[in-house]
Amino acid sequence: MRVALFITCVNDTLFPGTGRAVVTLLRRLGCEVDFPRAQTCCGQMHVNTGYPREGTRLARHFADVFAGYDAVVTPSGSCAAMVREQYPRLARTAAAAGRPASSGTARDAGGRAAGRTAPPSFAEEVAALVPKVHDLSEFLVDVLGVTDVGACFPHRVTYHPTCHSLRGLRLGDRPTRLLEQVRGLELVPLPGAEECCGFGGTFAVKNPAVSAAMCADKAHNVMATGAEVLCAADNSCLMHIGGALGRQRAGIRVMHLAEILAATESGETAAAPAGPAARTRTAPATRPLSAPAARTLAAPGGATPAGPAAGTPPEPGPAAHGRTGEER
Template sequence: MRVALFLTCVNDTLYPDTGRAVVRLLNRLGVEVDFPMAQTCCGQAHYNTGYRHETEPMARHFAEVFRDYEAVVTPSGSCAAMVRELYPRLGERARAEGRGQSLAAALAPVVPKTYELTELLVDVLGVTEVGAYYPHRVTYHPTCHGLRGLGLGERPRRLLQAVEGLELVELPGAEECCGFGGTFALKNADVSAAMGTDKVRNAESTGADVLCAADNSCLMHIGGTMTRLKTGMRPVHLAEILASTKEEPAP
């Protein structure tokens, strides 16, 4: 199976190890992974800030870059939700405004084959046991886009539960937002910080060593809060846990 990795802006700029982890994991499962160098931002930040028309060329470019692959995988629930939920809306709005159906037609083939990592593993590859080893106590935070937008449900937990050596503990208030929300954290800094503090205090109460999530933007916010509160926990992306083995353990 030939899969393209859509790394996303945040991961490419700040968390490239997450992308490397995705490639190691999928290669271990026999999947050929390409990284199209022409990929750019999916336009989520622009769209969410109200620049809908400015997002359209970015969506069209995404479709051109990834159209020839069997599947597109991204280690980001928010960017996967942008493609799957909001790209069709972009295409329909363009058509409704009399600007033709070319955008909708361009997006139609790529939208349904774009997957968040746990969707690709569980739904497409049909695996939950991926040969991972991670001897730590872990609690899992389901991010808003993954939980509500994509409906990831138990997929991440099933993958974590199958990791050798990993003790998974439930996070109190797991379904509550961490407070990041992209520009929400900038426009509502005090509320965002308070929500982040609640999330970290709940995570601390589990006694876990690691807080895991499937979106580095949320982990960035939570990790910053952990640093300010001087906790002993670490934020770790799910892909890095699943890529970890006895022979090549995660840092």
């Protein structure tokens, strides 16, 4: 299956390790991964902060870039929810306003006025696009039909089901089903898991006091689990909680779901632990696996995904590159 990776502007700029982990993981599961170079941002920050004009322009660009792929996979529940929930609204508004809101407004309008063959409208593009855009865990569980992705991560992990994954995309237990199948991983429940961490995009700086109060409670709950790693399907929330954990020297690192799922017994994946907590991290990310655990892993299990990657050792390629956290 040919899959387009929508990395998201935040991951592209700040958490490239997550993107490399997604690439490693999807290839291991037999997908052909493409990264459309023209992609930039889904427009969520602009729309949610009250700038729908700019946001719609970015959304139209997104729709153009990703038209024609079988599936678009993104390691961000929030950005996937943006496309699914808000793009249809933006398209309706744009249609009601009766003019295309793309960057080439004048050109497009001129073209249409001149009676040339009309390109698909934004609304049509959105209608075709929305069913194809998946958050990573949705894609793995619903489209590929796997929950055991052959990962190994022998650590104690707690999972924060971010708001847009939980109430926007309704991911349900998909992420935890994936985590439960990871060898050696001990998943501990997070108290008050469903409560917002207080990030909320620009909310974090527009209402810093409330945001910090919410994050303090979230960080407190994370610490109460005794976990070593906090996992989520969104790096923006992890950046927020991880930023607070780091500031408090909590000694808990944050990792995107993709980074854990990409990890195998042969070593840490492409992704070095991302996020602010990495700054205070001193312990190595991975303990060496005990021999029996390694043997279990080597045996081809029923759930081992089919495809070219199956049976062959995971590609070491991306793992060779920059562990951003350690270079400092």
